[in-house]
Amino acid sequence: METITKLEIKDNTFARQFETKVESGIVSIEYSFQEKKIFLTKINVPDNHTDEEFISNFLKNIMETATEKKLKVVPIHPKIVLFFKKNPIYKELLPPGIRI
Template sequence: MSKEDLVISDNEFLRQFETFINNELACIEYSQQERKIFLTKLRMPDGTEDRQEDFIIAVLAEIKERNTRVVPTSPEIAGFMRRNRRKYKDLLPVGINI
């Protein structure tokens, strides 16, 4: 299974991006203000940590399509964006460094 196999849905009621990995729910909680989305919490089912980066990549691609900026407040997502700084720096709001 690759990141192309992940189907991301935006549960606006619960304010989280969701996908199913091995028939279990993985989610990234968020809050949105103006043209910024704060990614606040990442929850992965036990035993699916190897898919964490695929899920983050898919969610960031979804956000990029919306032309929205990302503020990663979740330590896992901030760490991922820091490790991939060049690829995702255009998603950060002006003046935000990770």
Template sequence: MSNEDLIITDNEFLRQFETRINEELATIEYSQQDRKIFLTKIIMPENTEDRQEDFIKAVLSEIKERNTRVVPTSPEIAGFMRRNRRKYKDLLPVGINI
């Protein structure tokens, strides 16, 4: 399975991206200001942690399509973006380094 297999839904009411993995709901909470989206918290159900990076990749891809900048305030998402700095540096606002 890859991140292309994940169906990402933007639940604007709850301000979170959602996907189902093994019938369990995984979420990334966010807040949005202007053209920036702050990814504040990731919640992965038990037994789905192995898909966390796929979920993050899929959400970042969704955000990139919206031409919006990302500020990763969640330690897990910031760590992922740090490890994949070259691929995702264009999503960061000007002046933000991780």
């Protein structure tokens, strides 16, 4: 399994998003829950933050959390769908019937 840089991620349940701090502000991934599934709906990044590797690592941290909580992950945002295509090891987190 590839190495994951652990990030300090806050689960902001009020705003329904995972958040982590970067130099230029806060990067967040919005979500919604339905039964035992988490729908990842949007990525918010500061205007001058273009580090795709950081976003990928942020998503890997979220996948670890989903695995620990036994949640299925439904990627809605195109960049998150692309993350699943590039990281097939996380495909077991997809609910039955979702093909990427």
